[in-house]
Amino acid sequence: MAYEVRGVVARSKGAPVTIETILVPDPGPGEAVVDIAACGVCHTDLHYREGGINDDYPFLLGHEAAGTVAAVGEGVTNVAVGDYVVLNWRAVCGQCRACLKGEPKYCFDTHNAAQKMTLADGTELSPALGIGAFAEKTLVHSGQCTKVDPAAPPASAGLLGCGVMAGVGAAINTGAVQRGESVAVFGCGGVGDAAIAGAKLAGATTIIAVDLSDTKLEWAKKFGATHTVNSSETDAVEAIKGVTGGFGVDVAIDAVGHPKVFEQAFYARDLAGRVVMVGVPTPDMEITLPAIEIFGRGGAIKSSWYGDCLPSRDFPMLVDLYLQGRFDLDAFVSETIGLDDVEAAFEKMHKGEVLRSVVVL
Numbered sequence: 001m002a003y004e005v006r007g008v009v010a011r012s013k014g015a016p017v018t019i020e021t022i023l024v025p026d027p028g029p030g031e032a033v034v035d036i037a038a039c040g041v042c043h044t045d046l047h048y049r050e051g052g053i054n055d056d057y058p059f060l061l062g063h064e065a066a067g068t069v070a071a072v073g074e075g076v077t078n079v080a081v082g083d084y085v086v087l088n089w090r091a092v093c094g095q096c097r098a099c100l101k102g103e104p105k106y107c108f109d110t111h112n113a114a115q116k117m118t119l120a121d122g123t124e125l126s127p128a129l130g131i132g133a134f135a136e137k138t139l140v141h142s143g144q145c146t147k148v149d150p151a152a153p154p155a156s157a158g159l160l161g162c163g164v165m166a167g168v169g170a171a172i173n174t175g176a177v178q179r180g181e182s183v184a185v186f187g188c189g190g191v192g193d194a195a196i197a198g199a200k201l202a203g204a205t206t207i208i209a210v211d212l213s214d215t216k217l218e219w220a221k222k223f224g225a226t227h228t229v230n231s232s233e234t235d236a237v238e239a240i241k242g243v244t245g246g247f248g249v250d251v252a253i254d255a256v257g258h259p260k261v262f263e264q265a266f267y268a269r270d271l272a273g274r275v276v277m278v279g280v281p282t283p284d285m286e287i288t289l290p291a292i293e294i295f296g297r298g299g300a301i302k303s304s305w306y307g308d309c310l311p312s313r314d315f316p317m318l319v320d321l322y323l324q325g326r327f328d329l330d331a332f333v334s335e336t337i338g339l340d341d342v343e344a345a346f347e348k349m350h351k352g353e354v355l356r357s358v359v360v361l
């Protein structure tokens with residue numbers, strides 16, 4: 001018998017989200033139903049609403065969530081009813097060519113629930129990033145559930161499920177920031193500030209935050225930024241060269257996902273430095289760069305899907321660092337809200353008033 005719960009749905013391109021009754025099926029083989037305790041509002045949810053990801057409306061939004069396993073299907077062994085979990089969108093298959101090469105972070109066949117959640121009239125929903133957690137319950141593949149220490153409160157721990165992991169991982173996994181290196185992070189939202197926190201954890205000694213908003217730059221300092229640049233007033237590339245002896249940074253991270261920002265990151269890096277794109281561009285965006293500059297500067301240009309994380313390895317590690325007081329997950333939570341407030345939260349995010357609004361159920 002399906003569960004009947006409330007969820008936040010984007011019905012058509014650009015239209016405000018609505019609260020709908022969602023039917024969540026009992027878990028089938030390999031699946032789990034999770035009682036959602038908290039779910040953060042990520043810019044990617046807004047990308048979905050705006051048609052920036054694909055056109056598979058209606059979307060059940062929400063994907064940065066923590067909760068408790070309510071039911072499991074046949075054959076599920078990694079979690080049991082009552083387990084406290086953070087949901088992930090990288091349940092690796094173990095069998096594709098990336099997994100077999102020992103690179104499961106690039107898994108080409110990650111698992112999602114096989115069954116569909118639906119609206120009351122039977123219309124199938126597309127859950128954001130295969131999760132759909134702005135709902136009282138959601139259906140996922142059991143591999144999408146990562147058990148963590150229940151001492152970490154859900155509003156904070158849930159953020160590891162997407163934006164915070166993406167940002168931290170962009171610095172420590174994709175960018176492979178080393179002790180003593182210099183790092184510039186463009187865009188100081190939840191993802192960018194997590195990249196700053198990650199760079200600090202990795203031992204970077206110069207961490208330059210770049211944003212258009214002075215408020216965001218102030219917040220970035222709390223996460224470890226040693227310098228700030230407001231790129232609406234100052235040439236970011238020149239400013240970054242100015243604090244790195246004229247050379248540029250070892251690692252430049254684009255946490256906006258805009259060609260202009262990528263270009264700044266590209267030119268703000270030292271010779272043989274790394275550029276990491278973790279912000280998500282829309283399908284219409286294009287980047288034009290002189291080929292000789294790509295060749296001549298050496299180094300690496302990498303994109304960072306989900307911070308190249310492995311949830312089973314990285315979520316418990318970051319929760320442990322949080323519980324030890326070495327990684328301030330709580331600082332990402334600007335406000336806690338209800339399911340009805342997601343549209344207003346998009347507005348606040350758009351205006352740059354929050355780092356993360358977190359729906360608490």
Ligand SMILES: NC(=O)c1ccc[n+]([C@@H]2O[C@H](COP(=O)([O-])OP(=O)(O)OC[C@H]3O[C@@H](n4cnc5c(N)ncnc54)[C@H](O)[C@@H]3O)[C@@H](O)[C@H]2O)c1
Pocket residue numbers: 042043044047162163166186187188189190191192210211212213216231255256257258260261277278279280281304305306307349350352354355
């Ligand atoms: N790669 C991944 O796996 C992954 C995961 C989660 C989110 N994301 C993406 O990361 C990006 C950031 O997400 P977020 O939740 O932090 O968003 P956000 O809206 O909270 O933050 C974006 C920040 O960028 C700043 N900004 C905008 N334009 C700028 C510019 N031209 N120069 C400098 N700063 C600028 C804004 O002021 C804001 O502080 C989004 O594109 C999101 O979709 C990627």
Ligand SMILES: [Zn+2]
Pocket residue numbers: 092093094095096097098099100104106107108109110
């Ligand atoms: Zn795989």
Ligand SMILES: [Zn+2]
Pocket residue numbers: 042043044045063064162163
């Ligand atoms: Zn996200």
